[in-house]
Amino acid sequence: MTELIDHWIAGAPAGATPERTGAVFNPATGERTGTVAYADGSDVDAAVSAAATAQREWKRASLAKRSSVLFAFRELLNAHADELAAIVTAEHGKVLSDAAGEVQRGLENVEYACGIPNLLQGGFSENASTSVDVHSTRQPVGVVGVISPFNFPAMVPLWFAPNAIACGNSVVLKPSEKDPSAALFLARLWQRAGLPDGVFNVVQGDKVAVDALLEHRDVKAISFVGSTPIARYVYETGTVHGKRVQALGGAKNHMVVLPDADLDLAADAAVSAGFGSAGERCMAVSAVVAVDPVGDELVAKIAERMGKLQVGDGHRSCDMGPLVTAAHRDRVASYVDAGLSAGAELVVDGRGVDVDGAEGGFWLGPTLFDHVQPEMSIYADEIFGPVLSVLRAPTYDDALTLVNANPYGNGTAIFTENGGAARRFGEEVEVGMVGVNVPIPVPVAQFSFGGWKDSLFGDSHAYGPDGIRFFTRTKVITTRWPDPSHGGVNLGFPQNS
Numbered sequence: 001m002t003e004l005i006d007h008w009i010a011g012a013p014a015g016a017t018p019e020r021t022g023a024v025f026n027p028a029t030g031e032r033t034g035t036v037a038y039a040d041g042s043d044v045d046a047a048v049s050a051a052a053t054a055q056r057e058w059k060r061a062s063l064a065k066r067s068s069v070l071f072a073f074r075e076l077l078n079a080h081a082d083e084l085a086a087i088v089t090a091e092h093g094k095v096l097s098d099a100a101g102e103v104q105r106g107l108e109n110v111e112y113a114c115g116i117p118n119l120l121q122g123g124f125s126e127n128a129s130t131s132v133d134v135h136s137t138r139q140p141v142g143v144v145g146v147i148s149p150f151n152f153p154a155m156v157p158l159w160f161a162p163n164a165i166a167c168g169n170s171v172v173l174k175p176s177e178k179d180p181s182a183a184l185f186l187a188r189l190w191q192r193a194g195l196p197d198g199v200f201n202v203v204q205g206d207k208v209a210v211d212a213l214l215e216h217r218d219v220k221a222i223s224f225v226g227s228t229p230i231a232r233y234v235y236e237t238g239t240v241h242g243k244r245v246q247a248l249g250g251a252k253n254h255m256v257v258l259p260d261a262d263l264d265l266a267a268d269a270a271v272s273a274g275f276g277s278a279g280e281r282c283m284a285v286s287a288v289v290a291v292d293p294v295g296d297e298l299v300a301k302i303a304e305r306m307g308k309l310q311v312g313d314g315h316r317s318c319d320m321g322p323l324v325t326a327a328h329r330d331r332v333a334s335y336v337d338a339g340l341s342a343g344a345e346l347v348v349d350g351r352g353v354d355v356d357g358a359e360g361g362f363w364l365g366p367t368l369f370d371h372v373q374p375e376m377s378i379y380a381d382e383i384f385g386p387v388l389s390v391l392r393a394p395t396y397d398d399a400l401t402l403v404n405a406n407p408y409g410n411g412t413a414i415f416t417e418n419g420g421a422a423r424r425f426g427e428e429v430e431v432g433m434v435g436v437n438v439p440i441p442v443p444v445a446q447f448s449f450g451g452w453k454d455s456l457f458g459d460s461h462a463y464g465p466d467g468i469r470f471f472t473r474t475k476v477i478t479t480r481w482p483d484p485s486h487g488g489v490n491l492g493f494p495q496n497s
């Protein structure tokens with residue numbers, strides 16, 4: 001028997017006795033470490049009902065009260081960052097330093113939300129018309145559903161919950177069933193920070209829980225992060241049910257290397273961004289586009305660095321951990337076979353990797369393909385693992401055409417020493433987040449995060465200013481207090497005078 005990983009509703013574990021459950025593993029050993037409850041419609045109903053009840057009070061909490069809770073949560077998250085990172089490593093597999101980085105990037109969004117008194121400041125026009133004043137306010141939308149992917153079990157919930165809560169909403173989080181424990185750790189921290197019970201809830205589970213959130217009449221907004229087919233489905237289903245939806249999807253992130261680039265810097269970046277978190281990042285670099293004539297030299301430098309990477313249990317000081325599940329590892333490994341049969345050149349084969357860890361772990365080592373063609377599945381599909389493809393482009397224009405033809409548009413980077421070329425790329429590339437000599441350009445919390453094309457459905461990016469807009473409705477109030485200028489009945493359309 002393993003521990004049951006429960007829902008968290010109205011400030012306590014739900015005490016679920018679920019009909020359906022899922023297995024949670026330590027990916028570095030392959031051992032089953034937990035059993036996660038799968039919510040049915042009634043569990044989701046209980047969570048939404050608790051959230052709706054709590055939100056009726058929470059929306060009235062003063063901005064000072066809300067920011068004091070956020071500051072307290074910030075302190076607690078900071079103090080317990082190592083524990084949270086260890087929970088992430090235990091269920092996801094990424095190395096501890098990487099898990100700690102994820103917690104820090106989440107914390108950044110808590111700090112942003114601490115500024116909620118400023119962020120919610122509206123506008124005011126005195127005497128917009130004679131003796132008429134107009135002001136705008138932003139008010140919470142109500143209950144927000146957050147549905148998160150396996151690859152950032154702490155950071156992605158922290159992209160959304162702090163801003164949603166700061167704006168006066170309540171949250172029902174449905175984390176990935178593959179690594180569900182981080183969400184419960186966050187729930188306990190929110191409670192200790194003084195957040196009223198019911199404002200932050202967690203329902204565990206799969207599609208059944210997601211569908212129940214998408215269809216629930218009391219859920220007003222959905223923030224989703226995951227793969228493109230599910231993001232599209234969540235966007236379409238949620239909007240059909242009258243909700244505002246932001247659904248962030250998958251990616252194929254290109255790193256363009258121009259002939260004048262510092263090739264050592266570019267090779268370091270390609271290896272870091274390609275194999276960090278075993279390639280299980282939506283901003284991972286999965287396609288390097290080498291503009292002639294740098295290909296051969298760049299590939300040699302990348303391969304040389306890959307040879308030094310230590311793969312193993314993320315609790316030890318390795319560079320790269322296992323993949324999240326055996327099934328995902330097998331799927332990613334199948335792409336190595338597919339690349340070979342399609343005729344790509346396998347420069348480094350991760351299938352026989354020497355691992356510092358248990359035999360049963362879900363291992364696949366860093367893998368490098370060269371001379372990849374756009375029609376090959378290793379390029380066309382999001383692999384979401386440690387498989388890096390190098391494509392060759394004769395010119396900058398060919399590289400740009402390749403990037404822009406890709407259906408995904410999450411992140412991209414250009415490596416060059418030429419400011420004019422970098423500027424032109426920033427203007428011409430059809431991708432939402434662009435790095436110049438920065439391989440993983442995840443925007444800081446005061447900007448917003450989001451891709452273009454098939455990497456995002458909806459018109460709102462995550463966190464930052466877009467996050468505040470997404471979690472609020474604007475209201476404009478036009479006011480006139482009676483005074484002697486009041487001129488009686490007038491059936492004309494109101495005009496400013």
Ligand code: NAD
Nearest residue numbers: 148149150175176206207210226227230248249250251282
């Ligand atoms: P996923 O789409 O399989 O799952 C995401 C969430 O949706 C999970 O909570 C899951 O339980 C739920 N879900 C899965 N199948 C569903 C279905 N049929 N109906 C309803 N809900 C369903 O994604 P994942 O494997 O957990 O995460 C990896 C994916 O997420 C990659 O494609 C990656 O690029 C993407 N991702 C994108 C971003 C971004 O910001 N754009 C960030 C992180 C991850």
